[in-house]
Amino acid sequence: MLEVRDLSVEIAAGREKLRVVEGVSFSVGRGEAVGLVGESGSGKSMSAFAILNLFPSPHARIAGGDIWLEGRNLRGLSAREWRGVRGAQIGMVFQDPSSYLDPLIPVGRQVAETLRAHGRNEGAEARVLELLDLMELPSPAEVARKYPHELSGGMRQRILIAAALALRPALLIADEPTTALDVTVQAGILDLLTRLRVELDLGILLITHDLGVVAETCQQVHVMYAGTIVEQNEVGALFRQPRHPYSQGLLGSMLGPDSRAGNLFSIPGSVPGARDMPAGCRFHPRCPIFQPGLCDTGEPALVDRTGGGSDRCRRSGEFDNAWRRTA
Amino acid sequence: MSTPILEARSVSQLFPIRSRQRLFARTVMQRAVDGISVSIHPGEVVALVGESGSGKSTLGRMLLGLLPPSEGSIHFRGEPVAGLSGDAARRFRREVQVVFQDTGASLNPRHTIGQSVALPLQHNLRLPAGEVGRRVDTLLDQVGLAPARFRERLPHELSGGQRQRVGIARALASEPSVIIADEPVSALDVSVRAQVLELLDRLRRQRQLAYLFITHDLGVVRALADRVLVMQGGQLVESGEVDALLTSPQHAYTQRLLAATPVPDPARQAQRLAQALAGRPA
Amino acid sequence: MWFVARRLLHAVPLLFCVVVLNFVLIAATPGDPVTILVGDFPAPPGYVEQVKREFGLDQPIYVQLMRYLGHVLTGDLGYSFANRQPVSTLILGRLAATLELTLTALLLASLLGIALGMLAARWRGSWLDSGVQGIASTGYSIPDFWLGQLLILVFSIWLGWLPSQGNMSVRGAPEGFAGFLDHLRYLLLPALALSFRYLALIARITRAAMLEVLSADFILAARSRGASETSVMITHALRNAAAPVITVIGYNLGFILAGSALIETVFGWPGIGRLLFDSISRRDYPVMMAILLMVSVTVVLANLATDILHRAIDPRVGDR
Known part of the structure; x- marks a missing residue:
């Protein structure tokens, strides 16, 4: 519609x-x-x-x-x-x-x-x-x-x-x-x-x-970061298995029943302003799995993934949680 | 147990409501806070x-000494606040600090961050000029703002999270023993909120700082507090240790509050949908 | 409405203070009223004493005050020796002329000022906006009596279109509608001169208030419902901008009255302002005091009217 x-x-x-x-x-x-x-x-x-x-x-x-x-x-x-x-x-x-x-x-x-x-x-x-x-x-x-x-x-x-x-x-x-x-x-x-x-x-x-x-x-979710959509998926899938490191970080910083001061997660750094948008992937300066040469050149496209949904990460699917480096 | 730093002994706050439907206004009193007692001990977080x-x-404002209670009394280190004068009153104002939801609005837009943080150092602690500069840097550093980058900036050049930290740095400058924090993180983005909460927790451990959240x-x-007080309609309806209270809430309002809080779990959607379709009052 | 009654009740002590203050101020000014009564030439001391006794001027000041208050309460405002008339008759005779002038000026200033302010806000940044802002800043810096003289110079002396003095043709004033038109010709220049400053002020306040309202969230919400700009301006913006504008209009009424003293003098308008001017130069104290009292009452009433209008517009005012 x-x-x-x-x-x-x-x-x-x-x-x-x-x-x-x-x-x-x-x-x-x-x-x-x-x-x-x-x-x-x-x-x-x-x-x-x-x-x-x-x-x-x-x-x-x-x-x-x-x-x-x-x-x-x-x-x-x-x-x-x-x-x-x-x-x-x-x-x-x-x-x-x-x-x-x-x-x-x-x-x-x-x-x-x-x-x-x-x-x-x-x-x-x-x-x-x-x-x-x-x-x-x-x-x-x-x-x-x-x-x-x-x-x-x-x-x-x-x-x-x-x-x-x-x-x-x-x-x-x-x-x-x-x-x-x-x-x-x-x-x-x-x-x-x-x-x-x-x-x-x-x-x-x-x-x-x-x-x-x-x-x-x-039912559907689009995660936006710095003016672009970085990940899109059906709601269940996105919460179960976020692919983009930013989505993963965002979910990780929510306060759950086990969140206690001392183990709280937050994404370091801050959202860039429209004036100083980083080249390449807009999230790369804050990203835990940033790879020089891969992530800082050319804006990554929103790519459809097998199994539904799409995301903008060039290392999509490598980690279940990029912040803990668990594959 | 030690003497509480800050204590409210069955305080009430009555606000006059004037009805002006007649020649001489009749005043009706409304109880915004009705006979509440709270005590905050060193290093304790009360929500x-x-x-x-x-x-x-309103209770927060009474504890800050901004609003004298209509009934009951506020005590600072065992002394009634109403009777404080001179050095004791200054000590109360220095040791009991506040952080608001949007501290940005309470920062002077023409003062640099450094000036805003320096003000309580000069006024409350009466530090010499050289010492003030050094202390400002330490404080900014403590709240995670690189002094060299932020000292000379103006509030509008900062993000909401950064301004909130400036507010905390300014509150800390007076070397308080208790901070009344009114929704200190609710205006912050989720990714920043955790940083500020961790900062508050670290300060509590380092300085035996107490909070009323x-x-x-x-x-x-759940993340930060030791004890919770639940208020409804000016009255205390339930209180206790955080984990116990949130696991098995007794009062209907607390139960409703827990049930209403959204959870990042799409599995709850089906339940919500059923509830929404059934919940319509005929 | 109880609110009105209560406000009027509040006005009583205020007016009382005004009367007392006027009395004391005038009693404290240099110059002996007896001189005016008996004349400037050296009078025999016995005669002066007799006059003093007759008019109660030998009594202590508070006794004089009490007597004056008593008279004012019964509606007796005193007797003007300079004019050989009771003060109330004198003032009532001039009241209509002054009300006509000030109300016309107020109406002119309000209507034009609000219209210009609205247009400027609607087309912000256009030539129209710059024009209105130009008018606003000049209007606010020109003294009204000077503007009055300028208008006389241009329209009466150079162009000869409009009369410069009085409020009607002395010789053979026409009857009926023609008489009304004749009267309007006399009214136009002084009303314009008197209103300009307020027109400028009202235009400026209206523009500022409208701009503020137009950036409000509920304006965005109205637009999101598909409301047209005109409808947004009239139903939402104007109404919400009205409060500051009405306040400015209401609270400036006193200044318009004060300004009319000069304008009436410049244009020879037979109103209260001119009477005040004359009575000051003649030290006609009863007239001065009566006029000051009347102005105070007007200001109090204008403020009351302003508050009532506020309540009518804004449902949040009043019930708490």
């Missing part, structure tokens, strides 16, 4: 143009949840904003690639046509539900904004109540009249989801939808997203830094 | 767990 090919995003910083996303490709099918995982600076959020051609900064723009949505290439749409896509075919929810709701407008009207923006004024109120009910909000009519500050964080996020799904788009982009919420509230939102995915046959692109969230909600 | 609005940050991340609690 959604097919992103070779997407690049750049940010103009003075005269310079910084490529924050480089050649990213992925697809999302109906009723499928796809996770885009990465740390800050990996370009995961920028990739998501690019699908709507809508960026938080006026200096960012799509620099290349194609975005196919249900057979139509969105690249080359006019500003007006893009607006027709936003909200109608693709909905989006964001990280901090309190700052993404207008504090001065009752939440019901913000949900209705999606309908009105696309000229669906008739029966908007009834539809809003129906949506709030779908979001498992108690007494929808009452909630609709409330202002954002009168609702809890979890309820606000449900309002944002309702607004995003008002026109039944085929795709929902969720950018860190639960990061700002309490763990118990997060669980409720994740359950809701899962239910909506199944019941509405909704495609979900979930942007997150939390591997736990991905593991519990997504 | 304070609860959802937002549970009163955990305010967090909602059970992984962090």
Whole structure:
């Protein structure tokens, strides 16, 4: 349904143009949840904003690639046509539900904004109540009249989801939808997203830094590092047997039931900025199995591997865990 | 057992809520923290767990002396904090330090990293100028920031993880005996989080430093804490040794919290799906 | 609304202080009111004593104050000897003219200022934006009385389009709608001169507030729902930017009133400002005090109106 090919995003910083996303490709099918995982600076959020051609900064723009949505290439749409896509075919929810709701407008009207923006004024109120009910909000009519500050964080996020799904788009982009919420509230939102995915046959692109969230909600995972996808696989396979040293390191730095201070793992170094991107494999300065001559020349391609999935490591498959050098 | 460094004796915090629906406002008091006792001993890590609005940050602010308790009292090395003055008060302010979730926001954007870390050395310890420079370098080194590279930088030139370390270095500069850490790692990327946790643990062993860790991340609690206190609605609902409490939680809220924490195991998906489809209230 | 009642109740001690302060300040200024009553020429001492006794000026200052307060409470603002009229009659006669001038200036400044600020924010960085910012910085640095004289020079003396003094044609003012138009011709220049500074201020604040709101997260969210730029500007940005703009407008009303004293003098506008100017030069104390009290009441009311508007716009204000 959604097919992103070779997407690049750049940010103009003075005269310079910084490529924050480089050649990213992925697809999302109906009723499928796809996770885009990465740390800050990996370009995961920028990739998501690019699908709507809508960026938080006026200096960012799509620099290349194609975005196919249900057979139509969105690249080359006019500003007006893009607006027709936003909200109608693709909905989006964001990280901090309190700052993404207008504090001065009752939440019901913000949900209705999606309908009105696309000229669906008739029966908007009834539809809003129906949506709030779908979001498992108690007494929808009452909630609709409330202002954002009168609702809890979890309820606000449900309002944002309702607004995003008002026109039944085929795709929902969720950018860190639960990061700002309490763990118990997060669980409720994740359950809701899962239910909506199944019941509405909704495609979900979930942007997150939390591997736990991905593991519990997504079917496909793309791991991003420094603006590129370094590994892609079906969720079970990726967690069972990550191939790229970065994915392995990322999984290793999660705190599990046996993690105690003293044995905690972390990836040394830090994510490179778009200005000083290393030549060759972008991860090589931090990589435990870096091989001079092999890893620092020419950007490695994303290669499909036998047994499913793909990754960008030239030494892929040599180690089960590159950090412990176990074969 | 030794005297605790920092102790809260059945403290409560009441916030006035004014209802203005009449000519003369009537004030109703709300209990943000309701009769809680905590003690923190040297070298001990106590975790304070609860959802937002549970009163955990309010308790932290009372322990820091930023908010006088409405009821009960805070004790520093056995002495009531409210009665401290002069040298004793200075000692309290020096020995009890804080690290926030985003320390970057609390760093002066125009001060270099070196200046930010030097400030408590000059003010709290009154060190001579030459000694300050040397101490700044040691501290930066301790938190894993190469002094030569970072001393002259400004906060905005640093990543979130690096700024967080600067915040820790600044807290350490005063040679504290206890650090109140309010979500110190939740804004950090996973790959960096472990580094900061290891740093905090190393400092605790080297300096007998004690922490009160305010967090909602059970992984962090398990990795670092000795004891956990679980708060809900301003009250302490459960407390105990970390391993015991997390293995067999007694209180319903703690159980819910444990069940809700995502686990990096796709096998749980099927269970979640069933739960999601069944969980809908009719 | 209890809120309004409570705010009005709060205003009472404030106004009381204003009255007392005015009284004390004026009593402390050099110059003896008796001189004005009996005239500047050397009067026989017995006559001066008699006048003093008659007007209670021989009493201690606090007694004078108490008596003045008592009069003010009963609505008696005193008697202007310079004008041979009760102060209240005098002020009421001028009030309409001043309200007309200041409210027109305020309306002009608000409407144009908000419109210009919005346009500048919408097309940020364009020539339009630079133009508005140019107007804003000049408007803020030009003294209004000087601008008034400039306007008179250009439009009355050089071009001869508009009258320079007064508020209506003295000889044969037309009746009905023509009279209204005639009146507008007189109003235009002083209102413009008085409003320019505030227009500049409001345009600048509106632009800044709009730009800040436009970078807010909820604007991005609205765009992600497919809302058009115009709808984003009007439903979200303007509303959220309104709070600082209204504050600036409301709290500057006092300054507009103060500015009108000079403008009314420059344009010969028969309003309170001119009355104040005249009464200061004539040391007509009862009139001065009454005008100061009136200005204070206006400022208090303007602030109250500002707060009420805030509450109407922002649901977060007030219920906590």
